[in-house]
Each structure stands twice: as structure tokens, then as C-alpha cells.
Amino acid sequence: MSDYLRELFSLDGRRALVTGGSSGIGYAMAEAIGRAGAEVVIVARRQAALDEALAGLRRHGVTASAISADLGDRDAVQRVCDEAGHIDILVNDAANNIRKPMAELTLDDYEQTIAVNLTAPYLLGQHFGPRMAERGWGRIINVGSQQTVSAFGDSGVYGAAKAGIAGLTRSQAEAWSRHGVQVNTIIPGFVLTPLTAPAQAIPGRTEQLAARHMVGRNGVPADFAGAAVFLSSDACGFVTGQMLFVDGGFAVH
Numbered sequence: 001m002s003d004y005l006r007e008l009f010s011l012d013g014r015r016a017l018v019t020g021g022s023s024g025i026g027y028a029m030a031e032a033i034g035r036a037g038a039e040v041v042i043v044a045r046r047q048a049a050l051d052e053a054l055a056g057l058r059r060h061g062v063t064a065s066a067i068s069a070d071l072g073d074r075d076a077v078q079r080v081c082d083e084a085g086h087i088d089i090l091v092n093d094a095a096n097n098i099r100k101p102m103a104e105l106t107l108d109d110y111e112q113t114i115a116v117n118l119t120a121p122y123l124l125g126q127h128f129g130p131r132m133a134e135r136g137w138g139r140i141i142n143v144g145s146q147q148t149v150s151a152f153g154d155s156g157v158y159g160a161a162k163a164g165i166a167g168l169t170r171s172q173a174e175a176w177s178r179h180g181v182q183v184n185t186i187i188p189g190f191v192l193t194p195l196t197a198p199a200q201a202i203p204g205r206t207e208q209l210a211a212r213h214m215v216g217r218n219g220v221p222a223d224f225a226g227a228a229v230f231l232s233s234d235a236c237g238f239v240t241g242q243m244l245f246v247d248g249g250f251a252v253h
């Protein structure tokens with residue numbers, strides 16, 4: 001890397017926590033942030049998937065560790081805060097996606113979705129944000145969805161939580177940006193990951209969605225590498241409270 005690019009984008013000496021870092025978009029962002037120089041801590045429930053992700057990260061020379069935790073459980077979120085230690089970059093990627101017709105959603109569906117997709121990002125932000133602000137440098141990347149800005153295929157409570165993520169981002173940015181903590185939301189398009197397996201299984205759906213992206217294809221996890229590094233870096237020092245659409249033009253088509 002040239003000295004100029006290093007100055008803009010290097011994450012050497014930083015420490016990142018990436019929830020959902022064992023799979024899909026979260027893994028791709030963890031790998032990118034790690035390969036840009038940061039030490040990475042990934043969080044998810046399944047230990048086997050965490051171990052596989054750690055092996056992948058280490059193959060790229062990334063210093064990485066994992067915490068197994070269910071982010072729908074507030075005690076487990078607190079344990080993540082305690083075990084993670086010093087964190088400069090927080091990536092709130094983990095989410096569930098219960099997409100039933102609105103009238104069929106149960107209270108349990110609602111509570112589980114809000115707990116994992118909105119309360120956990122809030123609580124992790126409440127723990128790490130003030131500590132970053134105190135040190136005068138930090139980055140928070142929250143992961144939204146097309147449902148952050150528009151209804152799309154049984155948005156349900158997932159849509160409500162993902163709309164909340166953009167508001168949370170603005171509130172966090174308002175609170176901490178002046179202390180060097182820049183907070184932004186990434187909005188993916190339709191990305192081929194385990195989360196979207198049910199939609200991918202519907203005949204013709206993948207092709208139909210590919211055509212809705214201006215670039216003419218669906219997203220893959222690697223599409224998020226550049227945005228993750230940018231939003232984690234010094235280059236993003238004057239970018240905060242924003243939604244960055246990494247969606248191949250889906251939202252504007």
C-alpha cells in the first residue's frame with residue numbers, strides 16, 4: 001500500500017468488534033477490516049461457524065478472536081461488552097429476518113426481532129460509543145436494509161427495526177461525532193447469503209431481484225469490503241450520520 005493510501009485507509013493498531021462476523025456480509029466486513037490492519041473480534045451464536053470464520057480470517061493473516069453469544073439476550077450482550085475489551089470500530093451486522101405477513105407476526109417474533117436487530121446495536125453502542133468518544137476516536141457501522149427506507153416483501157417488524165437503525169445511527173452520530181466517533185449505516189441490496197436463502201429458493205425470484213439492481217446482478221458479501229474499510233478509516237472523518245447504499249442501484253431503480 002502506498003503511504004498515501006495507508007494514511008487514508010490503514011486500520012493498523014485498531015481493534016474492531018463485528019457482530020454477525022461468522023457469515024455473509026459480516027464475515028466479509030470482518031475480513032476486510034482485518035486485512036486493512038485491525039485486530040478483529042467476531043460475535044455470533046454458533047461456535048462451529050465462528051471457528052470456521054476465524055480460520056478464514058487467520059488464513060489472511062488477521063489477528064482474530066471470537067465470542068459466542070446470543071445478542072437477543074441482554075445478559076449475553078453485557079458479557080460481549082465485558083469480554084471484548086477495548087474496541088475502536090463497532091460493526092452491528094448480526095440480525096434475524098422473520099418475514100411473515102404482517103397479521104401473522106406474533107409478539108414473540110416482534111420481541112426477538114427488536115432485541116437482536118435494534119436493542120443489541122443500541123446496547124453495544126451505549127457501551128462502546130462513550131468509551132470511543134472519551135479516547136477521541138471511533139467508528140460505528142450499523143447495517144440497515146432496503147426496509148430502512150421502503151417497504152419490500154413482508155417488511156413486518158424487520159422493516160420497523162431496520163428503519164430504527166437509521167434513527168439510531170443519527171442519534172449516535174449526534175452524540176459522539178464531535179468527539180471523533182463517526183457513525184454510519186450501510187444499506188445492502190439483495191445479497192446472496194444464508195439470510196436470504198428462503199427468497200433464493202423461490203423459482204425465478206433471484207433473477208427477478210438481480211434485474212432490479214442497476215448493475216444487473218445481486219450482491220455478494222465481497223461487495224461490502226471497500227465500504228467497510230472506508231467507514232472504519234480516517235478517510236471517513238467528515239462522513240457521519242449517513243446511509244451508504246451498497247446496493248448496485250437497487251433503491252433508486
Ligand SMILES: NC(=O)c1ccc[n+]([C@@H]2O[C@H](COP(=O)([O-])OP(=O)(O)OC[C@H]3O[C@@H](n4cnc5c(N)ncnc54)[C@H](OP(=O)(O)O)[C@@H]3O)[C@@H](O)[C@H]2O)c1
Pocket residue numbers: 019020021022023024025026043044045046047049069070071072092093094095096097116143144145146187188189190191192193194195196
Ligand atoms: N443478505 C441480504 O440480502 C441483506 C439485505 C439487507 C440487509 N442485510 C443485513 O445484513 C446483515 C447481515 O446479513 P447476512 O445476509 O450477511 O446474514 P447471514 O449470512 O445469515 O449472517 C448473519 C450473522 O448474524 C449472526 N446472528 C444472527 N442472529 C444472531 C443472534 N441472535 N446473536 C448473535 N449473532 C446472530 C449469525 O450467526 P449465528 O446464526 O451463528 O448466530 C451470522 O453470523 C444483517 O443485518 C441483515 O439484516 C442483508
